[in-house]
Amino acid sequence: MLKISRNKFEGLVARAIETLPPFFREKLQNVEVVIEDAPGAEMLEEMGMDPKRDTLYGLYEGTPLTERDSTEAWQLPDKITIFRVPLLEDCGSEKELVEEVQITVVHEFAHFFGIEEDALEEMGWD
Numbered sequence: 001m002l003k004i005s006r007n008k009f010e011g012l013v014a015r016a017i018e019t020l021p022p023f024f025r026e027k028l029q030n031v032e033v034v035i036e037d038a039p040g041a042e043m044l045e046e047m048g049m050d051p052k053r054d055t056l057y058g059l060y061e062g063t064p065l066t067e068r069d070s071t072e073a074w075q076l077p078d079k080i081t082i083f084r085v086p087l088l089e090d091c092g093s094e095k096e097l098v099e100e101v102q103i104t105v106v107h108e109f110a111h112f113f114g115i116e117e118d119a120l121e122e123m124g125w126d
Helices: 006-018 022-026 041-046 084-090 093-112 116-121
Strands: 031-036 057-059 080-083
Touching: 006 031, 006 084, 006 093, 057 093, 080 084, 080 093, 084 093
Parallel strands: 031 080
Antiparallel strands: 057 080
16 A cells, blocks of 8 residues: 555645646535545445445535536535545555546546546546
């Protein structure tokens, strides 16, 4: 497992967000980004994943922009969670970690914008 401090990892996530195109960054209102160590087994099972075999790098929780009702005056922030330990365990180098964090951030923000898994795969973000 790579040895990267939590602060340095947070910096990688922040830089990945900064590299999103300005048009997308401007739309990132009411979105909370958190970093957690790892998803729990219960969370993985609820998502239909096998905790012994499957891993999760990131998770988007909220209502995608494409599904929002413009008449809603107030809503809780959407949440994007980046899971640090699975990324550190699966990446063999810091360069690979930087790339995988970038992919994960793009992937989760794409869900915020209403882009589904199949479209992400077609764009090469799988």
